[in-house]
Amino acid sequence: MSNLGRIEYFSTLGNRGDWYPSCPPRCRAAARTARIEREAGMRILVTGANGSVGRGLIPALLAHGHDAIGLDKESGVERAIAHPRFTFVRGAVEDPAAVEQAVAGAEAIVHLAWSFSDDPRVLVEQDLRGHTLLLDAAARHKISHFVYASTAVVYGKPSRIPVDEDHPLDVLAARKPAYGIAKEFAEKLVLLAGQAGMSSTVLRFWWAFGGEIGGRHLREMLWMAADNKVLTVPADCGGSFLAQEDFNLAVDTILRRPATPGRVFNLASAYLGWDEVARMVVEVTAGTGGIESVPRTAWRGAAFLADRWEMDDRRSRSALGFSPRRDAAQVRIALRQAVAA
Template sequence: MRVLITGGGGFVGSRLTKASLLKGNDVVVLDKSRGELEGYTHPKMQFIQGGVEDPELVRSAVKGCDVVYYAAWSFAEKPLEGFKVDVIGFLNVIEACCDAGVKHIIFPSSSVVYGEPVTTPIAEDHPLLVERSRAPTHALTKLAVEKTMAIYYRERGLPFTIFRFWWAFGDERVPSGTLRKIIDSALRGEPLYVPKGASGSVLYVQDLLRAFEVTTLSERAFGKTYNLTSFNMSWKEILQTIVDLAGSKSTVTEVEPKDWKGSGFLTGNWILDDKRIRDDLGLIPDEDLAKKAFREALKKTIEARRSGA
């Protein structure tokens, strides 16, 4: 199988690239930089430097591919920039997919499209309140791509699968600018604050990779959107774990949500319902393994911050 991974140098894309190569696939990576693939080589990997905004480059990259994993994303804060890169770029990719006879396209979206939790746990049919999102441009462009995939499936017959998740982490680190600031405060022994009741469904990257593996070219997954999760955890628990692992003297205090003035990432009850993928494909995460991996990844992230990385 030949796979194109857009954004293959990013956090998710680089891990998808390596996992796909381990399965014996031929992999084409399209990205503006090697990113987390810097220094990595493989005889079955072709790296093409460039972005999805270039339609001719996209057509060249898609040619001969069976499957596309669309992991490219700009995280632009301004709508004009976000639509130019993320939505128009995606249209370049999906048009090329249809012309090249691609058999399946998979998109790692985000729970951000739900906008604001109104019921929990959040199922895939939860209202898509992007206008209420803490990152409205990010939410709107993700949703635009999701809806475009549905239209192309209906009108052009290109099968798609969408994953929605809240926060993913890897074995080496837990990515988040907000988390890094919290860790830095803990290392200085400063008091830590968190909104009362704030929580979410954390996703271990190995479970994300398994989801890609079991859904790729699976007709049961065609046209489906799936929530993905490994385990649920409150922000209070996460902050207390950081304090314990760092050997910090920081205290963790909960604040009433109405009085919260900090990062929007720490707000809300983002517990996802993953019953659909469990029932459809039998994908059941190992919660204990994922929790252990999260603790180890947090420890590595803390030590990296302690050393100034």
């Protein structure tokens, strides 16, 4: 059997109510309170559980009283999050048996699993196949809510600022067109499921970060600064970063609201220009090369850096009552810490 066909099932559920066998009355009272809070939560499947966003989301769901199931073809998260209400199913989203195993015990799904490939074959055979399997299983098991983590890439290239949910989806102009096409199609399938009666939500964001932050272009900036080279960035360009804690809050808020048909929401914590990010990089590396800002029209570097991805999140604020936990200055501090990690 192939690796994708293998399912390894790791359960850390334990016996509920037996967590504190010999604790004092105050401890038992706390346990009863925690149990009441848990009963108000849901049993939530998180795909892509071993990714950075999944690893950041699952502990927050558990802390908010939910039970969690993680699905991923890579292991590790089941050891990093050893919790009595977390269950891990090892398998790929394109594996029907793994999907059935994971969805069968869930009440809601947060779908994070996705490759960053721009290869149409990978996108069709893995990502979109897995996406349709999840939606089919969700309908079959009468899942109460399906939350899909999409991307700002579906907007293609900003044609107006800020970028709201009604911005044209010009995916052919995206830096990774095939990736954007697949993500947009996946969104449409989620919204189609919403028309059929499934409560479903699409979340679009530009760049998420937690205790750490990844990304090829950021790594290149760190390497250059550490080598005391000049960091050249385009002026008046940047993007709206999304803090992990704000993503967690948005998901929990959505899952606790009454069922709704398909909706699309932008999420953002704070906008930073590339000049600000470059200053952070220089600070954490103690680089001496300095920073050079060039007009956008004269920029000849990476296309990813050449736009202003200022996301308009007013819809999520008004419809969901969502707002970032920290102000812009605090988000900048958190991002600097993530860059330094």
